[in-house]
Amino acid sequence: MSKSEFVVIGAGLAGAATAWQLAEQGHTVTVLERTTPANEEGSSHGSARIFRYAYPSPLYTSLVVRAKRGWDALEAASGRQLITPTGAVDFGEVRGPSRIARVLEGAGIEHELLSRDEARARFPQIAFDTGVLYHPGAGVLDAITTVETMLELAEATGNAVVRTNWEVASIERRGGGFDVRSTDGTIVTGSKVIVAAGGWLPHLLADLALPSAFLASFPTLEVRQEQAFHVPWREVDVVDGSYPSWPSFIHKRLEFETYGLPGGRDAGFRGQKLAQYNGGPKLPSALDQDGQIRPEMRERIIRYVEDFLPGAIPEPYAETTCLFTNTPNEDFVIDEADGVIVVSACSGHGGKFAPLLGELAADLATGAGTVPDEFRVAQFSAQAASAEFDGAKV
Template sequence: MESIEFAVIGAGLSGAATAWQLAAAGHEVAVLERSTPANDAGSSHGSARIFRYAYPDEFYTGLVQEAKAGWDELARLSGKELITPFGAVDYGSVRQPERLAAVLEARGIEHELLSAEEAHSRWPQIAFDTQVLWHPGAGVIDAHESVTAMVDQAVAHGAALHNNWAVTSITASNGGYLITSEDGRTLRSANVVVAAGGWLPKLLGSLALPSSFLANMPQIHVRQEQAYHFPYTDGTEPASWPTFIHKREGFQAYGLPGGRDAGFRGQKVAEYNGGKVLPSAAEQDGQIDPANRRRVVEYVEKYLPGLVPEPYAETTCLFTNTPTEDFILDRADGITILSPCSGHGAKFAPLIGQLGAALATGTGTVPEQFRLAAIGAR
């Protein structure tokens, strides 16, 4: 039976990033992916994820700045543009653009705070209802290409990628762990990194973790989100559209140029946390909720005059949320749990890889608010 030093469960953004860092540090690594890296059934597929610095909490904005250095390194190593610069606008009474501006000011990040009228004159394709925060350093992450680039780096440093290797259990065995797949294959590993995304709730019951550790595990909600691509009206192009987050009472929306997923001819628009809650990713059905589609179309009609309010493509994706929307990065014995989720983890991927590798090897720490003991105390 094959025996290795580190097994990484899941080849999405966080798993691929961690495998890259572990392999680059000289460790023996196997990546066990239930399908293929960045497949459509996970949370890391497609060409469109928002990269932004705007957070109401300076803690997260600082982490984005740290992550950007990793993105720059990955772009250099892969020779690919993984983040396309579009800039971002944030607005709405719940979004509190003034508060966001104060955080960016404190962190030395370029930004402007505009009136609704000033913003509309600059982006007539959007109807603004409050002041608007603009920060040009934001953009769009190509998730699929980013995962591919990180897996390539891991493999180049000796990691083994095992596709179609769906893990069903991880049991303690002879000072390490015996990992079993759905089809009965087994692999023995001294350490395990679980980066299973929406499959984490289903795996938790079969992980050899101490009960005291699991007692602090928060409720994890997996949502089947829905996103729609709306065509640009005549005269508008992707380059003229920023990404946006619009949070107002009663409805929260976000949008970004859809890139390759949208045939480069439309904007991806979605309601934030508007999808149904699932027990785990295994129960997703890929079906669009007509009521959700209607809400998003009505939103586009009212607030996005630069789009034709008829989606030409639609899709589902997974958000895996903790109650506080903080990440879970923690370790017990030889098992490390990485769940940088809650719908906003993509932008942190290279940093999550660094933190995950340090945690798994015992060579570094992670922010305390990501540890289960701190989460359980809140």
């Protein structure tokens, strides 16, 4: 049996960020990961995730601004570049570029509104179907390197220990603290527990020693096995082993929403990564994933490339799955109940907030701060009762 002040369950982006924040503050932390950090069965694997400021919600844009300060500190502390600038474009009849532009204007974020023809002239590799919002401050973040970096920095303080291949079975309250028990009977104890289990949360929720009232208010979680594809660029203008002149994009139509970004190391720096947002099959939890690509989704993406990406070849050369764990209104859940802090779910758009998620979770755990009311469990039951979910957060 080992003991620390805090036990963090899950070594993805949120869990690693929380451990880094707590360890830097001088607290002892044990991180428990069921396999390995940022493994391919979770939501934080791979080298390519979108970093962007463009949200229709002023709350989320303001939080990206805060998160960027954390990214800058992380890059300075590690000497590693974790976000590569690419710029981003938002378009489509449902996306509402003008609405997002007003949010960015209010936050002081550099941006441009382009007509469809102006956007096509600047980015001929994309066949825009509406006007476009462009903001140059967006980029691509390296998820797995970020996880590794945060855990390395946490361990370097001497305050953090990372245990891999450690699968949690249950949490039990004991003597003012908690016993976290693994499936093989090993026990780790802590004064408080931070659960950043992502797609495993639906499976674990009943075994986390959470109060019944808290569980009754907890939002229904939907786990999706997203389907992502890499298609090659027709012209590869890679500079210094980095990205070509492709921006990331979000294209939101009545038919479905597509997102894309330069694939980076995942794609050998030669292709665009793209997927239908929340287009993968629904799962009860991460335990039910099969890692399989659905042929109908491959065909849908091929048709999308043919219709909207003239700068890419509609022949996927790499494919992968990734878990999204969604709340009904796509808000995050970051809340605390009697010593257990839950930092899930992130509804498929949490990667860009990683350093801030760790800061918010650490503040809840230590009592140093709080989180936006929108992320509290109580707001989900209140909104469900009044049917206020608008589905337009991201």
